[in-house]
Amino acid sequence: MSSDLSSDNNGHLILGGVDSVELAHKYGTPLVVYDVGEIRDQIKRFKSNFDLSGLKYQISYASKAFATVAMYQVLKQEDVHTDVVSGGELYTALKARFPADKISFHGNNKSLQELEMAVDNHIGVVIIDNFLEIKLLKQLLEEKSANIDVMLRLTPGISAHTHKYDQTGQVDSKFGFDVESDQATKALEQVLEIPQMNLIGIHAHIGSQIFGVEGFEMLAKKMVDISAQWKKQFDFVPKILNLGGGFGISYTDEDEPIGPDVFIDKIISTIKENVKKQSLPLPEVWIEPGRSIVGPAGYNLYTVGSRKDIPDMLSYVNVDGGMGDNIRPALYQAKYEAVVANKMNQNIEEEDHIAGKYCESGDILIDRQALPKTEPGDIIAMLDTGAYGYSMASNYNRNPRPAVVFVENGKDKLVVKRESYEDLVRLDESYI
Structure with a gap:
């Protein structure tokens, strides 16, 4: 896990000198960010x-x-x-x-x-x-x-x-x-x-x-x-x-x-x-x-959406990405950790499942994660995702693959555009 995470006075996670919350708003989520x-x-x-x-x-x-x-x-x-x-x-x-x-x-x-x-x-x-x-x-x-x-x-x-x-x-x-x-x-x-x-x-x-x-x-x-x-x-x-x-x-x-x-x-x-x-x-x-070169340099940013609370069990915090942009947890039970990028200075209040949006029960990005209280619109930053995340990404459920942004010395640069719905059908041919 990245041990040198930094944040600003607003409690926002800073990556490569850039506000990760601003990156999420500027480029949309899910978003893959690399600290070059x-x-x-x-x-x-x-x-x-x-x-x-x-x-x-x-x-x-x-x-x-x-x-x-x-x-x-x-x-x-x-x-x-x-x-x-x-x-x-x-x-x-x-x-x-x-x-x-x-x-x-x-x-x-x-x-x-x-x-x-x-x-x-x-x-x-x-x-x-x-x-x-x-x-x-x-x-x-x-x-x-x-x-x-x-x-x-x-x-x-x-x-x-x-x-x-x-x-x-x-x-x-x-x-x-x-x-x-x-x-x-x-x-x-x-x-x-x-x-x-x-x-x-x-x-x-x-x-x-x-x-x-x-x-x-x-x-x-x-x-x-x-x-x-x-x-x-x-x-x-x-x-x-x-x-x-x-x-x-x-x-x-x-x-x-x-x-x-x-x-x-x-x-x-x-x-x-x-x-x-x-x-x-x-x-x-x-x-x-x-992995040892790019793994710790990568971060996946997601926006929190719905939530499912079950009595006497961990709640499900659902995000707008999942196994389509990081299949490793579903494929071979890889473990990650995450933070709430817009609440870095808030106290931990709960433990939750961080679940993806894909139509699979196994689409759980992190099985048990300590988090501050979350609400729709919060930005989840999954850490150390730089290896075998984007490279193994798919269009499962016909979801477009995310954009990729490089950050360095306080500047951000889009290096892979987000796929559009039109990209998903670009190679399809009509049968009729």
Whole structure:
């Protein structure tokens, strides 16, 4: 949960130097707001910790957390890499004029068309996920007389202690080449035989919303061990070890995340120790933070509408958004906290359910939230919603998706327009 919330003399929540209540009135609700200064500060924290290590490194922002033209423009200003997982994310990054050579392309089922877009735009690296992809990419590169840097995504047999939907490094996963069954070695052999592919590194990702360093230590050691094995068998040493992302953030007071400095120190010290043991050169280290960069910087603003009071039970405070703009609570019981943005200086008087407007009993944004007395027209600010909220938004119940506003240094800028009802039917075709 954001611990440094600020308010003005009127008791209004201030975001990036801007009155959140004024934002709600100016742009309407539901509204997604990002404090860009928080995004920049977190990127700088990751960079500063790596700068002390003496290793070459790259911070590669995981686009799936939140991807818009404006977001890629901020990333370009901060001089980081980004990874994309679809043709749509790649197209958006290119539309924002994000440097193509700083883009890596993930995905467990990339289409021929998506791979062609990557090759034609000379992106930095394709992270190969399966044997069909090797075949498709080889075909494209031969047809176009092109070359491209690649990495191999491995499933190392290490699972993080997170929700089952967030675990991606264990053996039983849809992602990557399995190490245990020698799929990874077979993929290596195939790629090394293709002159148009320049294999620069290996990648693994063990999960999301991770609070412990043990999994990353195990992964770092395993990646070095694989490098040593491949040097012995094939005289090949990956230049880059990409350890993915998954660094946890605090959504509620129950969460106890570890700072990026601890994660990075453990990753670097483990790599240094083990490459020395294996007589290997120091690799370049990549990480792929997404949630930890944008999650704490995001806020969802809602307007309170109706209320349902039930004797001896928590009341339902209903707002004008819900699972269409943040499906995480309904999808995997994600927990958040909220404040009343126009009553920051008022005392807590009750505990309520904060419920969405969607026609689903499971559309509960927060199951139990301490609040001051609320009334219709109050502005609820849901905290730490910057990751996987807007990016997973839908038009369920034919509700338009919300607008997105960036705030920084006391200024606000609309970066995604609110969808209209006309937008909802724009692609529909008549049957009669």
